[in-house]
Amino acid sequence: MSPTITAFRNSPDRGRGLARDMRVRWALEEVGQPYEVRLVSFDEMKDAAHRAVHPFGQIPTYEDGDLALFESGAIVLHIAERHAGLLPDDAGARARAISWMFAALSTLEPPILDLTIARLVEHDKPWAEARLPLVEDRIRGRLGELADRLGDGEWLDGAFSAGDLMMISVLFRLSPSGLLDDYPSLAAYVARGEARPAYKRAFDAQLAVFKAASGG
């Protein structure tokens, strides 16, 4: 039996690969684990049946036999622990890769989400235009620190890991903003992730969902 993940039936990103199912699809492709996808509408996400798996009514979820998980970070870690290819064998390097997973989700993604809120949720508020530079500056601060650490490295800490997968997935969410353009080494880092065959397979799979939903 293959695990089943959930994804948006009609993704608000219109197939650009910005939704959080993308990072789970990518991890499954990296390790060569086939998977099923159950599409859920916005209404279905808030149903009791979906909330039994995801208490916060979101995607993605991961179901494998009796096991039901939520949170993309936990799902990617679960996949990485059970298959070779996403975490180093050395215990110390493994713990450091997990540090980067948490850094992506706890340190980079919150200010990036704040930009999404500023642009999509609060865009019609009287403060929208004046506040945007503050939000962007908080992101730039983190991007500068990340670029300093990455230096001219290919990945964040040795070989490609779940830490890179998560960091690149989070940084990719900045693509509509153009903010990455000021950090060429980070833009190149994201491009290296996008060039991986597993990423391309994951991207094509989520794009196919959008095209089917839009009749395209």
Add this chain to the structure above:
Amino acid sequence: MSPTITAFRNSPDRGRGLARDMRVRWALEEVGQPYEVRLVSFDEMKDAAHRAVHPFGQIPTYEDGDLALFESGAIVLHIAERHAGLLPDDAGARARAISWMFAALSTLEPPILDLTIARLVEHDKPWAEARLPLVEDRIRGRLGELADRLGDGEWLDGAFSAGDLMMISVLFRLSPSGLLDDYPSLAAYVARGEARPAYKRAFDAQLAVFKAASGG
């Protein structure tokens, strides 16, 4: 050799236990692992020496021999994986506890941090007062969903785990706001965490740092 963590020399929370070293201290106390603390000032946090361990110039960090980790989530998970007491033995229950760790950090903490930013960083902006209800409503949405899942349970999923430790640590950051008062089951959940002997030892240890720094 005991591991060494870092904490604020002068915590901005004035010893209220809101800083992120608290969750690492708590985890170490739960598993009975002695530890050393290296205090860092705000200037020292931004030094190259500290950034070699924490690329984003924050606390806490965790150093044990050759291993250096950052991100409180990664550190607590590392501790929980190496000692009994914070993760269930059953593989599925263990993965679910880790889901709750990520939920605390990726789903609850971002809107809670947004409130901290609204109150401490943007408090003098012309939009501060008008925007606050939106920020608080986003937190209330998550608290309502969390209360629905917790129900009348003692902990989130069976026995106390690293998932509860992280969730309670994140919810505790709401204490200055009073927002938890509208969710009595969550307030009681946080109080159950605070009543644990390991929590009390961790709290007293961080309070002692503040008292020493303030000459009290």
